[in-house]
Amino acid sequence: MTKSIVSLDDLRKQLTENLKNEQSRLPPSTNTRITVGQDKVFRFPDGVQTDGNWSAVILAYQYFNAFYKKRYVPGQITSPNCWAANMDATALAPDSSVSAPEAKSCDNCPRNEWGSSLTGGRGKACSNKVRLAVVPPNATNESEVWTIDLSPTAQGLFTKVLRELYAKDAPLQMVVMEFGFDPKVDFPKVTIRPIESISEDVAQALPVLIDKAQKAARVDLNYNE
Numbered sequence: 001m002t003k004s005i006v007s008l009d010d011l012r013k014q015l016t017e018n019l020k021n022e023q024s025r026l027p028p029s030t031n032t033r034i035t036v037g038q039d040k041v042f043r044f045p046d047g048v049q050t051d052g053n054w055s056a057v058i059l060a061y062q063y064f065n066a067f068y069k070k071r072y073v074p075g076q077i078t079s080p081n082c083w084a085a086n087m088d089a090t091a092l093a094p095d096s097s098v099s100a101p102e103a104k105s106c107d108n109c110p111r112n113e114w115g116s117s118l119t120g121g122r123g124k125a126c127s128n129k130v131r132l133a134v135v136p137p138n139a140t141n142e143s144e145v146w147t148i149d150l151s152p153t154a155q156g157l158f159t160k161v162l163r164e165l166y167a168k169d170a171p172l173q174m175v176v177m178e179f180g181f182d183p184k185v186d187f188p189k190v191t192i193r194p195i196e197s198i199s200e201d202v203a204q205a206l207p208v209l210i211d212k213a214q215k216a217a218r219v220d221l222n223y224n225e
Contacts, residue, residue, distance in 0.1 A: 032216060034134075034148040040181045040188045045146055053180040056134035057198055059145070059173050059206075059213035063089045063155075066221055067102060067111045067126040069118070077223055082111070082126070085219035089159070097222040102126075130155045133213035137176045137198065141208045145216040148179075154190040161192055173206060174198055 031045045041051045064085035068078075082102045084092040094101035103109035109126065110116060117123040130150045135143045150158055165172055175194045182189040198206075 032144065032146050034146050036148070036151070036188050036190060038188060042179070045144075051181070053178050055137050055176050055178050055195065056146075057137060057139065057173065057176055057202065058132050058134050059210050060087075060133040060217040061130055061158075062087050062217045062219050063092060063128070063130045064219040064221070065092055065106050065112065065126050065128050071119075079223045080221055082109075083221045085221070087217075095222065124152075128152045128155055130158055131217050131219055132158070133217040134177075135202075135209055135213070137202065139202050139205060139209060141205045143205075143209065145209065145212045147216055148190075150190055153187075154192070157190075158192055161194065165194065170194075173210060174203070 033045065035043045037043060039051075041049050042054065043049050062085055065083060066080040067082040069081045079097075081100070082094050082098050084094050084106050086092050090107070092106035093104065094106075102111045106112050106126070111125040112128070114124060115122050116125040118125050129152065132148050132150065133145050134148065135145055161177075162172065165175065174197060176196045176198055178193050178195045180191045182191050202209075
């Protein structure tokens with residue numbers, strides 16, 4: 001039942017209470033992507049933005065390569081001419097949906113060689129990235145899994161972090177990572193570093209969260225269906 005309103009403050013409080021109830025009835029957000037802006041700003045699915053450091057637990061990941069013959073046109077979403085995705089970086093091969101693969105595997109593909117860039121320079125024509133599925137350091141069973149795609153410059157750093165953790169027999173999912181931007185370069189190069197172990201509460205939620213993260217990390221660049 002609507003409460004009687006005796007002042008503007010009462011009206012503001014009542015509308016705020018109603019807003020909380022309305023938010024709880026909204027459907028889950030379909031946007032789960034953390035984007036990295038050219039202005040060195042991280043933009044999160046809930047509308048929060050930051051140009052500073054933030055922390056998360058990486059629960060799953062998948063490497064993916066994408067080759068486009070034409071330059072990207074803002075607002076147009078098209079499938080790459082050739083693409084591959086796999087958790088195993090050594091087993092990347094064109095997806096079955098690719099009608100004209102550039103090679104049988106990414107390892108021996110000329111588009112994946114340094115200096116093959118279609119715009120000149122020493123870069124690759126095929127873009128090498130990795131998608132991470134992450135949750136906040138205080139995650140629970142109900143926490144939403146978000147994803148972030150790391151560019152080629154950050155992919156190498158992520159692989160280095162993995163090797164360092166494996167050398168210490170430290171599972172990736174048991175470590176809180178700090179994300180930020182490299183201040184030494186002008187472009188938005190993402191940095192990653194381990195800062196601490198996860199809490200016991202988060203450890204208890206890992207089985208449920210990892211299952212959700214593995215689904216979220218899957219890459220499908222076939223937009224032609």
